[in-house]
Amino acid sequence: MNSILKPFASFLVLSFIFFGCSSSEDEGGESPTSPSVTIPLDVYKKVYGTTSEITIQGGYVYINTNGVPDHKSPYFKDTKWHDAKYEAYDASNPNIFHTGDFHLNPNRISELSISFKIPNSPSKASTSKPTSMGPIGVSLNGVPFYNQYAGMNEPLTREINSFDNYNGHPAPLSPGGENGSGGRYHYHMEPFWLTKNAGKDALLGFLLDGFPVYGPEEEGKAISSSDLDSYHGHTHSNKEFPNGIYHYHTTADTPYINGNGYYGSPGTVSQ
Ligand SMILES: [Zn+2]
Numbered sequence: 001m002n003s004i005l006k007p008f009a010s011f012l013v014l015s016f017i018f019f020g021c022s023s024s025e026d027e028g029g030e031s032p033t034s035p036s037v038t039i040p041l042d043v044y045k046k047v048y049g050t051t052s053e054i055t056i057q058g059g060y061v062y063i064n065t066n067g068v069p070d071h072k073s074p075y076f077k078d079t080k081w082h083d084a085k086y087e088a089y090d091a092s093n094p095n096i097f098h099t100g101d102f103h104l105n106p107n108r109i110s111e112l113s114i115s116f117k118i119p120n121s122p123s124k125a126s127t128s129k130p131t132s133m134g135p136i137g138v139s140l141n142g143v144p145f146y147n148q149y150a151g152m153n154e155p156l157t158r159e160i161n162s163f164d165n166y167n168g169h170p171a172p173l174s175p176g177g178e179n180g181s182g183g184r185y186h187y188h189m190e191p192f193w194l195t196k197n198a199g200k201d202a203l204l205g206f207l208l209d210g211f212p213v214y215g216p217e218e219e220g221k222a223i224s225s226s227d228l229d230s231y232h233g234h235t236h237s238n239k240e241f242p243n244g245i246y247h248y249h250t251t252a253d254t255p256y257i258n259g260n261g262y263y264g265s266p267g268t269v270s271q
């Protein structure tokens with residue numbers, strides 16, 4: 001290096017150190033992984049499968065649904081919706097490896113009254129709570145999301161073969177198992193009807209802790225569980241949240257929607 005450039009190089013090194021320090025101090029002020037965001041009513045209104053107006057009150061959003069999917073299903077067989085909404089299994093579900101493995105479980109879709117009370121300004125919980133059996137969130141068409149288990153820590157393995165064309169099925173009529181009230185239709189995995197209509201990268205709903213759930217792709221790339229943290233989410237900006245938000249993604253691989261419990265503090269669900 002010649003003597004004319006030497007002072008210039010020192011200046012570069014010094015400014016790098018200076019600006020390097022100052023930017024890391026900025027990051028130290030607020031954790032970049034857990035911003036608290038107040039979700040606007042307009043974003044909740046993307047949930048269209050509701051039985052009443054969506055309202056925000058006292059820090060919570062209230063979403064009421066009847067849990068009946070707006071798409072067809074073999075589980076409408078012999079119900080009051082049979083003529084309009086029954087459709088035989090069409091062999092399109094990629095989670096059922098051999099078409100012959102599909103089996104219609106004995107349950108049928110029923111109409112329920114499900115009320116979700118979800119924090120409007122979700123933030124990271126100091127202690128994460130595990131998800132319960134039963135609804136862990138609400139999807140855009142009002143159908144609840146369920147976790148990755150068929151029973152207490154029992155994997156879904158056998159149940160997957162009863163998922164219909166749109167990747168859902170109704171809960172057992174008998175108590176136990178999924179702790180189901182009979183006939184509650186639900187999704188343990190990507191709701192194909194919603195990703196088909198809204199896109200693979202679309203907002204699909206919310207978990208009970210208030211954080212949104214997105215589809216299995218981002219910027220044209222498939223997301224897998226290895227791209228996400230142990231709760232099955234990560235933080236960045238997107239269409240609905242230009243300033244960034246923590247969000248879950250559905251993935252084709254287990255645990256599908258949620259991992260080791262809620263990232264934030266869950267609200268409640270009553271039915
Ligand atoms: Zn299930």
Ligand SMILES: [Zn+2]
Pocket residue numbers: 214218234236247249
């Ligand atoms: Zn994402």
